[in-house]
Amino acid sequence: MATNTQQIGSGSTGSRLRGQAFKIVLWLCITASVVLLCLLLVETLRDGIPGLTGTLFANFPSFNPAKAGLQSALMGTLWLMAVVIVFIVPVGVGTAIYLEEYADRNRWWNRLIEVNIQNLAAVPSIVYGILGLAFLVRGPASLGRTVLAGGLTLGLLVLPVVIITGREAIRAVPPSIREGSMALGATQWQTIWKQVLPASIPGMATGVILAISRAIGETAPLILVGAATFVAFNPSGLDSAFTALPLQIFNWLSQPQDEFKTLAAAGIIVLLVMLAGMNGIAVWLRNRYEQKW
Amino acid sequence: MTDLDPPDTSTGHAAITPRALQVREPAPTDLASRERIFSIEDVTISYSGKAAVRDIAFPIYKNEITALIGPSGCGKTTLLRALNRMNDLIPTAKVEGKVFYHDIDLYDSAVDPVQVRKRIGMVFQKPNPFPKSIYDNIAFGPRVLGMKGDMDSIVESALRKGALWDEVKDRLKTNAFGMSGGQQQRLCIARALAIEPDVILMDEPCSALDPISTGRIEDLMDELRADYSIVIVTHNMQQAARVSDMTAFFTVELGQDDSRTGRVVEYDATEKIFTSPSDPRTEAYVTGKVG
Known part of the structure; x- marks a missing residue:
């Protein structure tokens, strides 16, 4: 063995050291981000757990911290997410199908749509807030400061995410499946509806859940479309005024009393649990139904 | 001498002896009397404007197995896919000339490619079962075509024709991806048979399979010949010699601008192609000197 090593050469010590150094730097990077995240979580949990009481869920906002709760915000968030889902699933999936299965990439308008969707995913959320205010709350749609306007604004914000993940899911279905289906006399529509879509549902569902978990934490666009921060009733319908969890947290944090800080931390925990739950479902879906081709 | 018209009986083809390849009923030697499909x-x-195959002209006969052989890139698959309009799925592909199926021009503007594919099924190079149960793989075609009848018996009959029934009858509801490659390919054949086509096009159906699975599929093709017409693209010359009745030999012509265009050199009874081909290029290929 010794002779072999000599014949091959042991390599320069310098390059091996550089390799080691690089590994240590990468390790430090990941440690820094994980430690910071843990600190934040621990801090929030320590502040918030005392606030996680029945009152928090049973009561509406109040100027008295002992009586204040976030039921209206929680319900508002649930309503918003329902609107977001109803909006983004058909529109996002439909767009993804069009772009993957029908669009002729030689046509400039199809390429333009593609580039636009990529760019829209990177537009700051406040811009969507302005859009929502100008076109949905006022302007052509004139929906007012309602659940519907808020939900549609958030839906527009996350639509590019749904379209992009939906396209990836469709693209992951191999062309041989389409050919096999068409060769049996199925039409293009039957092929898409009965073969391509069922095979890409796990990927699409993952995309939708990730999109919702982005929408659920958004604050800026909701402030712009005029979600109130102090709403002492649950939304009664699409045309109802509303508030949402991030707004309620924001509101509590801006209060002078320390008790509200506890409530805010408790609100953050509620939001985090919802987020973690949704991401967990997304991971489970991916692992459970992922198709190996 | 690139492509041949169907040889008429007066020029020596009448003298073809019954094919000695395995135990096979001799096909009628009188080519004119055989029904064309x-x-x-x-x-x-x-x-995209570059010819993949040029000036192809030959008939394909009913209830026979017709093999398309030749080196890679000579357009065998391209021609095969023209027979059930699968080339329509490639936006840049363009078919000129006429392909008659019985007496229907397949490329007539009034012909719906979906209807063509109901009559002319296809089996692909790589087994491509749907990510569904064995049962649903077979039932997919009959369901989308709205075929009448008891689905269970349609599925059973297709699996029997595909020589797969005995192996899978106890696990019809399990995912087709759990089958071996050879079973998957027979499932794909059974799936094509379920919609009761007239013709089955096979694009190198055994290239991804081991010799035992290949043998089973060849046996199956031999049985299917009674009810169906089969056109098979194969790289395996022994396979063409074993299973087919007629063989078309393709070659690649290099153009001035490095373009590669497939042409048919010789089309004849398989035995003739493999024992006494009339073109030296065919002889060189089938004897393994080139290709």
Whole structure:
């Protein structure tokens, strides 16, 4: 063995050291981000757990911290997410199908749509807030400061995410499946509806859940479309005024009393649990139904 | 001497002895009396304006197995896919000339490609079962075509024809991806048979399979010949010699601009192609000197 090593050469010590150094730097990077995240979580949990009481869920906002709760915000968030889902699933999936299965990439308008969707995913959320205010709350749609306007604004914000993940899911279905289906006399529509879509549902569902978990934490666009921060009733319908969890947290944090800080931390925990739950479902879906081709 | 018209009986083809390849009923030696299922007439297929195959013309006969052989890139698959309009799925592909199926021009503007594919099924190079149960793989075609009848018996009958029933009858509801490659390919054949086609096109159906699975599929093809017409593209010359009745030998012509265009050199009874081909290029290929 010794002779072999000599014949091959042991390599320069310098390059091996550089390799080691690089590994240590990468390790430090990941440690820094994980430690910071843990600190934040621990801090929030320590502040918030005392606030996680029945009152928090049973009561509406109040100027008295002992009586204040976030039921209206929680319900508002649930309503918003329902609107977001109803909006983004058909529109996002439909767009993804069009772009993957029908669009002729030689046509400039199809390429333009593609580039636009990529760019829209990177537009700051406040811009969507302005859009929502100008076109949905006022302007052509004139929906007012309602659940519907808020939900549609958030839906527009996350639509590019749904379209992009939906396209990836469709693209992951191999062309041989389409050919096999068409060769049996199925039409293009039957092929898409009965073969391509069922095979890409796990990927699409993952995309939708990730999109919702982005929408659920958004604050800026909701402030712009005029979600109130102090709403002492649950939304009664699409045309109802509303508030949402991030707004309620924001509101509590801006209060002078320390008790509200506890409530805010408790609100953050509620939001985090919802987020973690949704991401967990997304991971489970991916692992459970992922198709190996 | 690139492509041949169907040889008429007066020029020596009447003298072909019954094919000695395995135990096979001799096909009628009188070519004119055999019923044609396809007539390919001066077909040129191009992708983005570049011809992949040029001036193809030969008939394909009913209840026979017709093999398309030749080196890679000679357009065998391209021609095969023109027979059930699968080339329509490639936006840049263009078919010129006429392909008659019985007496219908497949490329007539009034012909719906979906209807064509109901009559002319296809089995692909790589087994491509749907990510569904064995049962649903078979039932998919009959369901989308709205076929009448008891689905259970349609599925059973297709699996029996595909020589797969005994192996899978106890696990019809399990995912087709759990089958071996050879079973998957027979499932794909059974799936094609379930919609009761007239013709089955096979694009190198055994290239991804081991010799035992290949043998089973060849046996199956031999049985299917009674009810169906089969056109098979194969790289395996022994396979063409074993299973087919007629063979078309393709070659690649290099153009001035490095373009590669497939032409048919010789089309004849398989035995003739493999024992006494009339073109030296065919002889060189089938004897393994080139290709």
